[in-house]
Amino acid sequence: MTGTDASPDALEARGVSLGYPRREVIEGLDLRIRRDSFTVLIGPNACGKSTALKGLARLIDPSRGSIVLNGHDIAHRRTRDVARELALLPQSPITPPSVTVGDLVARGRAPYQSLLRQYSRDDERIVRESLATTGTLDLIDRTVDELSGGQRQRVWISVVLAQQTGVLLLDEPTTYLDLAHQIEVLDLCARLHAEGRTLVVVLHDLTLAARYATDIVAFKAGRVVAQGAPAEVITAATVREVFGVECAVIADPHTGTPLVVPARPPHLGGETQPPAEPTHREDRSRS
Amino acid sequence: MSAARATVRLLGERVSFRVGRRLVATVGAVLLLLVVCAAIALYTGNSAISVDGVTAILLGDYAGSTSFEIYTVLDVRLPRMLAAVIAGGALGISGAIFQRLTDNPLGSPDLIGFTGGAATGALLVITTGGGLAVGTALGAFAGGVVAAAVILALAWRSGLEGYRLILVGIGVTAVLSAVRAYLLSRADLEDAQAGLRWLTGSLDGRDWGDVGIGAVACLMLVPATILAHRPLDRLAVGSELATAQGLTVSRWRIGIALIGTAWVGVAVVIAGPVAFVALAAPHILRSLTGGAGPLLLSSGLLGGLLLLLADLVGLRLFAPTQLPAGVVTAVVGGAYLLWILQRRRGRTMG
Numbered sequence: 001m002t003g004t005d006a007s008p009d010a011l012e013a014r015g016v017s018l019g020y021p022r023r024e025v026i027e028g029l030d031l032r033i034r035r036d037s038f039t040v041l042i043g044p045n046a047c048g049k050s051t052a053l054k055g056l057a058r059l060i061d062p063s064r065g066s067i068v069l070n071g072h073d074i075a076h077r078r079t080r081d082v083a084r085e086l087a088l089l090p091q092s093p094i095t096p097p098s099v100t101v102g103d104l105v106a107r108g109r110a111p112y113q114s115l116l117r118q119y120s121r122d123d124e125r126i127v128r129e130s131l132a133t134t135g136t137l138d139l140i141d142r143t144v145d146e147l148s149g150g151q152r153q154r155v156w157i158s159v160v161l162a163q164q165t166g167v168l169l170l171d172e173p174t175t176y177l178d179l180a181h182q183i184e185v186l187d188l189c190a191r192l193h194a195e196g197r198t199l200v201v202v203l204h205d206l207t208l209a210a211r212y213a214t215d216i217v218a219f220k221a222g223r224v225v226a227q228g229a230p231a232e233v234i235t236a237a238t239v240r241e242v243f244g245v246e247c248a249v250i251a252d253p254h255t256g257t258p259l260v261v262p263a264r265p266p267h268l269g270g271e272t273q274p275p276a277e278p279t280h281r282e283d284r285s286r287s
Numbered sequence: 288m289s290a291a292r293a294t295v296r297l298l299g300e301r302v303s304f305r306v307g308r309r310l311v312a313t314v315g316a317v318l319l320l321l322v323v324c325a326a327i328a329l330y331t332g333n334s335a336i337s338v339d340g341v342t343a344i345l346l347g348d349y350a351g352s353t354s355f356e357i358y359t360v361l362d363v364r365l366p367r368m369l370a371a372v373i374a375g376g377a378l379g380i381s382g383a384i385f386q387r388l389t390d391n392p393l394g395s396p397d398l399i400g401f402t403g404g405a406a407t408g409a410l411l412v413i414t415t416g417g418g419l420a421v422g423t424a425l426g427a428f429a430g431g432v433v434a435a436a437v438i439l440a441l442a443w444r445s446g447l448e449g450y451r452l453i454l455v456g457i458g459v460t461a462v463l464s465a466v467r468a469y470l471l472s473r474a475d476l477e478d479a480q481a482g483l484r485w486l487t488g489s490l491d492g493r494d495w496g497d498v499g500i501g502a503v504a505c506l507m508l509v510p511a512t513i514l515a516h517r518p519l520d521r522l523a524v525g526s527e528l529a530t531a532q533g534l535t536v537s538r539w540r541i542g543i544a545l546i547g548t549a550w551v552g553v554a555v556v557i558a559g560p561v562a563f564v565a566l567a568a569p570h571i572l573r574s575l576t577g578g579a580g581p582l583l584l585s586s587g588l589l590g591g592l593l594l595l596l597a598d599l600v601g602l603r604l605f606a607p608t609q610l611p612a613g614v615v616t617a618v619v620g621g622a623y624l625l626w627i628l629q630r631r632r633g634r635t636m637g
Contacts, residue, residue: 054527057530057531058530059527059530059531078533079530079533079534079535080533081533082533083531083532083533084533086531087531087532088527088528088531089528089531090525090527090528090531093524093525093527093528094523094524094525094528095524096523096524096579097578098577098578098579099523099579100291103292103579104524106305107521107524107532108532110521110532110533110534111532111533113517115513115514115517116301116302116303117301117302117303118303118304118305118517119294119303119304119305120296120303121296121303123303124294159528160531163532
């Protein structure tokens with residue numbers, strides 16, 4: 001599934017500047033995603049982590065620098081070939097009207113299909129396998145509109161699994177899900193990681209991020225502030241710097257990973273915190 | 288795999304595709320109706336020719352027929368029928384393309400400026416005195432190309448997004464209709480009349496020249512449309528996921544828009560700016576088939592049927608008075624649009 005080169009990094013950004021017309025969000029980003037890592041990107045809203053993810057997946061062309069996938073600059077490769085090595089699930093993918101689960105997941109096979117070869121037996125088998133991996137094979141003939149939020153997210157993950165890539169990028173896959181379904185999706189991610197895939201996932205919950213990630217990258221205002229193992233990155237100092245929130249970091253009683261406990265709030269007698277630096281509200285219409 | 292779609296595999300699996308069962312049934316029904324309407328168009332008319340006579344002429348046996356009968360069948364009825372099917376088909380395909388590209392059922396070329404450009408170009412030729420059919424066709428073609436270039440250039444913002452295309456198209460449509468009003472107000476009475484007649488859209492007097500133009504265009508555009516079908520379908524998950532799945536999104540959006548524009552040009556050159564076929568054909572087909580897929584060529588078949596039907600109704604229903612096909616489609620299409628909106632409102636309020 002992964003490329004044959006010996007590079008220790010599955011994915012790398014070299015001096016990358018990214019943004020939208022007349023608005024650079026990220027300048028000079030250097031980022032290495034270790035092969036076989038479960039890397040989680042964290043940071044406040046509008047800090048550039050989603051933009052970085054889109055840049056890594058060639059959805060936005062960098063104005064400077066290059067993205068290197070499995071040792072090759074993706075700017076010099078056919079987008080169809082890249083799609084066989086790297087898959088991305090956007091934060092809010094569009095569900096085609098009245099599409100069935102099976103037909104939606106079959107779309108993940110697009111980089112392997114052609115005008116004449118639109119749905120081979122291999123395609124059919126891999127669609128079923130992708131659904132089975134996420135525990136949604138029994139939903140194959142249902143329409144996507146009638147699924148619950150948790151089911152729908154697992155089906156969307158099946159769509160990217162059907163691309164059979166070694167590298168998976170997921171943009172906030174747990175947003176809008178309740179705690180049980182967040183854990184369900186992250187357990188699934190951990191299983192995909194254990195099977196040998198490299199995962200890059202944007203998350204907001206620091207405690208869950210620390211539990212599941214092998215590597216964490218903290219973004220603030222378009223820069224990487226800290227990068228490393230969860231215990232190195234999730235510290236009181238980093239949380240203060242990145243989010244402007246005072247907290248204690250203790251060991252998770254179940255896993256020993258960092259557990260973020262925000263400081264006592266003012267109405268319970270805590271010190272009034274200085275207001276966090278003004279952060280722009282996440283602009284969801286942007287995508 | 289799913290009951291609604293059958294998988295077809297041929298030639299030792301070198302060829303495989305899936306097709307919706309309801310789509311196959313619908314296309315079959317449309318084809319059947321198309322054959323029936325074509326027969327009515329060939330076998331009936333002002334000059335009474337016997338059924339056997341028409342059949343003999345169509346089969347190349349001219350022995351028992353007068354030269355007027357041969358002329359009526361082969362040079363009046365047959366080319367007119369073919370022109371209607373080709374122009375209607377072109378409208379249906381262009382409507383399906385633009386509605387899908389803009390992701391909006393109202394994103395049809397007659398509402399977002401593409402048809403208006405061709406109409407304005409033709410009117411410019413007519414009112415400046417070049418009233419020949421060839422000049423009108425060239426004017427329509429040039430006008431369509433210019434309008435399309437302007438709309439696409441104005442809508443382009445490091446990518447082609449549907450809502451921008453619609454808004455820019457509506458703006459350009461307004462400007463173009465002002466230009467047409469100005470041209471008509473300045474023209475001689477005779478030219479203005481000819482221009483108005485042309486703007487209605489009609490198949491009156493269409494001959495083998497028109498069919499020839501349409502046939503050559505189809506020869507180039509049908510393969511292009513088949514190639515565009517899958518990329519257009521893949522765009523349905525949004526630009527971001529489509530890119531991640533390996534589609535060169537911007538290039539295909541532009542290419543598909545150009546193919547749609549070319550189809551509009553074909554229709555307008557042959558029949559004039561006929562209203563509502565481009566809007567209605569994909570819409571009717573979506574509700575009949577349950578809506579999966581871009582439905583390009585099938586919308587073309589239905590568009591051909593609709594325009595042929597409109598022409599027959601205009602010719603025969605109030606005979607000897609003849610209505611241009613464009614008037615029939617405008618009346619029926621307008622009523623259809625109102626009915627859809629009324630039904631939608633009832634559903635959301637109920």
